[in-house]
Every structure is written in C-alpha cells, then in structure tokens.
Amino acid sequence: MTATAISPLAGKHVVLGICGGIAAYKSVSLLRLLVKAGAEVQVVITPAGKEFITPVTLSALSQKPVVSEFFTANTGEWHSHVDLGLWADCMVIAPATASTIGKMAHGVADNMLVTTYLSAKSQVFVAPAMDLDMMAHPSTTANLALLRSYGNIIIEPDTGYLASGLTGRGRMEEPENIVKVLESWFAGRNDLAGRRVLITAGPTYEKIDPVRFIGNYSSGKMGYALAAECAARGAQVTLVSGPVALEAPAGVDIVKVESARQMLQACSEAFPAADIAIMCAAVADYAPAETADRKIKREHSEVPVIHLVKNPDIAATLGAAKKPGQILAGFALETDHEADNAAEKLSRKNLDLIVLNSLRDAGAGFGTDTNKVSIIDRAGRTDYPLKPKSEVAADIIDNIVSRL
Numbered sequence: 001m002t003a004t005a006i007s008p009l010a011g012k013h014v015v016l017g018i019c020g021g022i023a024a025y026k027s028v029s030l031l032r033l034l035v036k037a038g039a040e041v042q043v044v045i046t047p048a049g050k051e052f053i054t055p056v057t058l059s060a061l062s063q064k065p066v067v068s069e070f071f072t073a074n075t076g077e078w079h080s081h082v083d084l085g086l087w088a089d090c091m092v093i094a095p096a097t098a099s100t101i102g103k104m105a106h107g108v109a110d111n112m113l114v115t116t117y118l119s120a121k122s123q124v125f126v127a128p129a130m131d132l133d134m135m136a137h138p139s140t141t142a143n144l145a146l147l148r149s150y151g152n153i154i155i156e157p158d159t160g161y162l163a164s165g166l167t168g169r170g171r172m173e174e175p176e177n178i179v180k181v182l183e184s185w186f187a188g189r190n191d192l193a194g195r196r197v198l199i200t201a202g203p204t205y206e207k208i209d210p211v212r213f214i215g216n217y218s219s220g221k222m223g224y225a226l227a228a229e230c231a232a233r234g235a236q237v238t239l240v241s242g243p244v245a246l247e248a249p250a251g252v253d254i255v256k257v258e259s260a261r262q263m264l265q266a267c268s269e270a271f272p273a274a275d276i277a278i279m280c281a282a283v284a285d286y287a288p289a290e291t292a293d294r295k296i297k298r299e300h301s302e303v304p305v306i307h308l309v310k311n312p313d314i315a316a317t318l319g320a321a322k323k324p325g326q327i328l329a330g331f332a333l334e335t336d337h338e339a340d341n342a343a344e345k346l347s348r349k350n351l352d353l354i355v356l357n358s359l360r361d362a363g364a365g366f367g368t369d370t371n372k373v374s375i376i377d378r379a380g381r382t383d384y385p386l387k388p389k390s391e392v393a394a395d396i397i398d399n400i401v402s403r404l
C-alpha cells in the first residue's frame with residue numbers, strides 16, 4: 001500500500017472568496033479540492049456571486065454556513081469580518097472579478113468579501129477571471145499592480161476559450177493549479193524547489209594598473225539579498241559577485257570575479273542551465289584598453305591618458321541567448337527619465353522584467369539597507385513602497401515566481 005502524502009493545507013484555515021463571474025462554477029471544484037486536502041474552508045461570497053452559484057452547494061461541501069451579508073436577515077446575527085480575517089491562515093479569492101479587484105485596490109469595503117480582505121492578516125491570493133477586454137483594460141492592469149504592491153499574490157489567468165465565446169487571456173487558473181500554489185506556499189514557501197537561479201551582484205573593478213581600478217559604489221546588498229531569498233525558497237543559486245565586503249548567503253554557490261569580462265565568462269557558463277537570471281550587478285561600462293603591469297608613476301611633465309574600451313553588456317548577451325521558458329531580469333538605476341530608460345533597456349536587452357530604482361528616492365540605491373523599486377515589464381509597471389532590501393528581494397522573487 002502506498003502512503004498518501006499529507007498536504008501542507010491539512011488543518012489550515014482558508015477563507016475562499018467567490019465573486020460574481022461565470023468562473024464561479026470552478027470554485028465548487030476548488031472548494032472540493034481544498035477540503036480534500038484537509039483544509040477548513042469558510043466561503044465568503046459576494047451578492048453577485050450568489051447569482052452564479054448557490055450557497056447551499058457551497059455550505060454542503062464546506063460544512064459551514066456561507067457568509068455573504070453583514071447580517072443574517074431574519075435573526076439579525078452579525079458576521080464579524082474582523083474575526084474571519086484573524087481566523088484565516090490564508091485567503092484566496094477565486095474568481096476575482098474586475099469589480100472586486102478594483103474595490104480591493106481602493107479599499108471600497110461595501111460587501112463582506114472586501115471587508116474581510118481588508119481585515120485579513122494572512123497572505124491573500126487573487127485569481128482573476130474575466131473577459132479578455134476587461135482583463136486587458138488599463139484599469140485592471142493598474143489595480144492588479146496595486147494589489148501586488150500590497151503583497152497579495154496574483155494567480156495569473158490563463159489564455160484560452162472564454163465563456164463569452166471569445167478566445168484570449170482571462171480564464172481563471174484551473175482549481176488544481178490554485179491548490180498547488182497554496183500548497184507550495186504553505187510548504188515553507190518552497191516555490192523555487194528544483195529551479196536554478198543565476199544572480200550577478202556588486203560592482204566590477206576594471207584594472208588600470210596593479211593598484212588602481214575603475215569601479216563604482218555598488219555594495220552588492222541587493223543582489224546578496226536576492227540570492228538569500230532564492231536559496232530560502234529552495235532554489236539552487238549561483239551568485240556571480242564582484243568585489244564586495246559581504247558574506248556569501250547560506251546554501252549559495254558563489255563565484256567571485258573582478259572585471260566585467262570575468263563576470264560575463266562566469267555567467268555564460270551558468271546561464272544555459274538557469275531557469276531564472278537576475279542581473280543585479282553594477283557593471284562598469286568601460287575598461288582601460290590596456291592594464292599597465294607596473295604602477296603608473298606620477299609624471300610631472302604630462303598627465304597620463306587612459307584609453308577606454310567598451311565592456312560587454314552581460315544582460316544583453318544573455319538576452320540574445322535566452323531560450324523559451326528562461327526568465328531574465330535586469331536592474332536599472334536611473335537619475336532621470338526613469339521609466340522611459342527602463343522600458344528601452346527592457347526591449348534592447350531582451351529582458352522579461354526590469355527592476356527600476358531611482359537615485360531621486362531617499363533610501364534607495366547604493367549602500368543603503370532599504371530600497372524603493374518599481375517593476376516594469378511589457379504589461380506595465382508596479383510600484384512598491386520603501387522597504388528593507390530583504391523584503392524588496394521577496395517582492396521581486398514573488399513577481400518572478402508568478403511568471404514561471
């Protein structure tokens with residue numbers, strides 16, 4: 001007899017939020033799978049949700065009365081959204097309609113589901129489902145970006161046949177896959193298990209002579225925080241690091257380099273096997289054409305001239321070699337025209353996303369322990385608040401994981 005593995009959802013309190021969309025019929029299967037995995041599920045449904053699926057079915061499967069209104073009409077019993085928010089080990093809203101996503105993004109708490117969401121102290125997962133044009137509308141993109149910036153995990157919709165008869169992006173993720181996302185989150189956030197991640201960090205030093213170099217102020221803190229986060233989430237991490245004064249994070253395979261050319265060499269070796277590559281290093285754009293093998297002496301008669309040559313662009317080199325399924329992320333540190341410059345780099349270097357930090361933001365950038373970033377991809381931009389670099393790393397990795 002084979003033993004069945006116990007699901008990480010066993011014994012967990014899950015609030016299942018259901019909105020008024022045709023995909024609500026899939027919520028019945030989702031509820032069934034959650035209960036089967038051993039979770040205790042409390043369904044909260046919006047008034048429109050009840051038009052699509054009857055609470056009787058949901059309460060029979062969850063073995064709990066379904067909550068929808070603030071009060072039960074005949075008894076006057078009040079349902080506490082605060083208690084529910086505290087009870088939950090996680091909340092999953094599936095399907096999440098454009099309307100509820102908009103309300104969640106802006107705190108419009110006019111029903112039990114949004115009120116519970118605002119009271120929830122636990123992780124919230126949002127599985128959007130809507131017609132392709134609603135999904136593609138800039139307001140939906142902006143509202144989802146806001147939800148991500150609050151720390152919610154968006155379970156991205158699929159592309160396929162929609163209830164409207166049209167084909168496009170907007171199908172709610174299949175219940176089996178939603179359960180998998182929750183399980184891996186509860187399994188110690190092991191969501192990068194089996195994945196290989198390549199990260200570059202720190203500055204490069206471009207030698208002028210044995211004692212001098214061209215370098216920059218990069219401390220490596222952001223790249224090292226990313227490496228630690230990926231390792232903690234089960235990834236096999238190769239950290240290609242320029243010269244920094246930091247300890248290698250536990251469980252990370254570190255390759256120490258000095259120049260951009262050495263960094264390129266190490267990255268070219270690791271990239272073919274990588275699922276994800278994050279280019280966080282501040283690579284010098286130019287290197288001396290020649291390195292003097294002896295210390296250049298101070299000349300009183302003439303000022304020495306150092307001829308420079310262009311360094312290889314590591315991110316762009318990997319971008320050109322990228323295979324389908326590989327995710328390549330870059331960083332952009334800008335002082336002006338931030339968003340335009342970042343978008344230009346995204347396309348020129350064939351990146352999937354670019355993390356933008358502006359030197360204009362206090363607390364962001366070189367040497368600090370905090371950072372304030374925006375993530376830009378082809379679908380739009382998500383702004384995150386100022387946070388410790390370890391938390392910024394978790395936001396960036398959440399964003400990348402949602403693309404896997």
Ligand code: C5P
Binds near residue numbers: 329330331333
């Ligand atoms: O063009 P820029 O230097 O602003 O691009 C920044 C992004 O490109 C970062 O992700 C950085 O690590 C990467 N980069 C690189 N090799 C270079 C220059 C930048 O990998 N030579």
